[in-house]
Amino acid sequence: MRALHDPPTSKPASRGPRYRHVVDAYQREGETEAQRLDRNWDELLQEFRVSQTGVQILTGFLLTLPIQPAFHGITTFERAAYVAAISASIMATCLLITPVAMHRWLFRQRRKETLVLMAHHLAIAGLVVLAGAVVSVMAFTFALVFSDLLGAVVAACGVIVFLGAWVVLPLSLRRRFTTGDRSTSP
Numbered sequence: 001m002r003a004l005h006d007p008p009t010s011k012p013a014s015r016g017p018r019y020r021h022v023v024d025a026y027q028r029e030g031e032t033e034a035q036r037l038d039r040n041w042d043e044l045l046q047e048f049r050v051s052q053t054g055v056q057i058l059t060g061f062l063l064t065l066p067i068q069p070a071f072h073g074i075t076t077f078e079r080a081a082y083v084a085a086i087s088a089s090i091m092a093t094c095l096l097i098t099p100v101a102m103h104r105w106l107f108r109q110r111r112k113e114t115l116v117l118m119a120h121h122l123a124i125a126g127l128v129v130l131a132g133a134v135v136s137v138m139a140f141t142f143a144l145v146f147s148d149l150l151g152a153v154v155a156a157c158g159v160i161v162f163l164g165a166w167v168v169l170p171l172s173l174r175r176r177f178t179t180g181d182r183s184t185s186p
Contacts, residue, residue: 085136095126
């Protein structure tokens with residue numbers, strides 16, 4: 001048995017650009033279909049945990065605004081932005097929690113593949129609606145603090161940022177790594 005302080009007997013595997021793509025490919029040696037579905041479900045649950053917390057806090061905060069005395073003096077644009085924000089936030093909450101409810105109803109029904117597929121689509125829909133809620137909050141906040149025009153401009157900028165970060169970037173990475181251009185690591 002080799003002591004902890006002894007040097008390794010062989011060189012570790014190279015962790016260059018080619019290694020990154022082997023890891024990113026998620027090719028699990030000997031992984032069964034059931035194991036893959038379990039891994040996918042676990043990864044989805046982690047994503048839901050992150051997004052659910054944020055959307056629930058946002059929804060709770062937005063629900064308290066109408067009971068504030070100053071709320072009734074807001075402009076039509078601010079009111080529209082608020083209604084869009086609270087509606088999208090409630091819808092995102094529903095979409096991002098639905099896979100948990102589905103899991104309860106489908107538990108032990110041997111429907112993991114259906115559950116993973118539906119949860120994937122619900123996650124995408126929930127994130128799209130969550131982005132709409134955040135953009136609406138941006139419009140509402142900047143309109144309230146500055147002007148309706150600035151609220152609209154900031155909301156438009158928010159749409160561009162969300163599209164870039166949540167759609168364009170992931171799709172460009174997916175395209176980059178599926179077209180064979182694996183010469184550099186991400």
